[in-house]
Amino acid sequence: MIEARELVLTLGGRRVLDGVSFSVARGEAVALVGPNGSGKTSVLRCLLGLVPYCGQARIDGHDCALEPIAARACVGYLPQRSCFADSTAEEALRFVARVRRVNPARVPLALQQVGLQSCARQRARTFSGGMQQRLSLAAALLADPPVLLLDEPTASLDRGGQEDFLRIASELRQGGHTLLLSSHRAEEIDRLADRVLELDGGRLEPDRRPERIVALRPKKVAS
């Protein structure tokens, strides 16, 4: 479902990704782990075409560089830091619904799913980090895409929000969605991931099973 071959990303003269190759099968949940600056978010940004990279990335058979619209149509993205400019929660989701050609009638349901139905007319800019993250999750799930790219999905959520997210993500996983998440949280990885890919200094370490993640120690990032 997701295939990356020899991804190389250089930013400001620094090699952020150095020949990263991996694949994620349909319905599989894979966690990207590693210390800060190891390239976890950069892998997701390459798949979304947010950065110019070398190598090849494919989502559901669509080349992310050559067929970006088809590739991104398969993907729901939950960024580490969400922002919806000056839109209200409802407007932000309506925009996503129109772009993704989804019936806007699904918007109230999506807001309800993440517990934001009472804040539909409030500007997303005024939301707390956790509420913005919930809104982002609603936007990512609105079109029910088969692939979800989740970047530190519970980083700004409180305990209740984390539980809600893990419940929703577990349901999605059981429903056959493909998940690629970057995370530092052992509990999140343990509950969601079938497989762990460890990045260090922009390189991929050999696969690790989720149960071993608890034992992973922070490593110094290669400059």
Next chain:
Amino acid sequence: MRARETLLVAAREVREAMRSRWFVLSAASFLVLSLGLSLFGLAGAQRSGLAGFDRTTAGLLNLALLFVPLVTLSLGGLGLAGELEDGSLAVLLAQPITRAEVYVGKYVGLLGAMATSIFTGFGLAGLVVGALAGGGNALVFLQLVGLTVLLAAVTLAVGTLLSAALGSRAKAVGGAFAAWLALVYGSDLGTIGLAAARSLTPGQVFALALLNPVEQARVLGTLALTGRPDVLGVVGIFGQDLLGTNGLSLLLAATLAASAAGALAGGWALFRKAVVP
């Protein structure tokens, strides 16, 4: 590039602009200044016996040359850089939508918001003057409105170029203000200084003026109002002698359109490969 998606982004941009305090304040100021200048112009016209519409149009031209570049350069400057900085551009570009659709949609949306502000300000001013002083030359007034929108298109494109080049909100606002000073004041002073120091010929001064969209709009607007040499200035007189009134008007309008297209193309060249954090 798909029209539907581009228009969706444009509509989103109009909505965002209408919520921006800076834009709302600018639009309100533009409306108040347009009305104030119109009424002031009418009061003066009653003493001097000049036609109310023409006098008002001349005042509004000066307002447009000062005010519109200031607003549009800032608006364009904040457009991409603001969303790049706060992370909303990443959310937008993660949707099945191309960078070209986002880039053009944002520009079209901001221009639509600015054109609405111009139509409202000048429209109300025109109605007030028309009601109080009679029709006058309404065609010239409409030409002024069209010219102002064209100037807005150019300076908004320059602002968008700055936004793509500088990438951060603070730098883009600083760049926009510097560009405004350069276009509105610096260019004239520079041309005068160069002309004096290097003994430039009128042709060289004319060529220099063609680099500044505000000066082009000033001459084009003045040509629509009056062909009097004492008002046109050296650039206008030289151009009029060289090309005739219609030829010069056509050249200036084409140069303005080309400037907008050039700035937009430059901005796109930077944005299409930009790193989105």
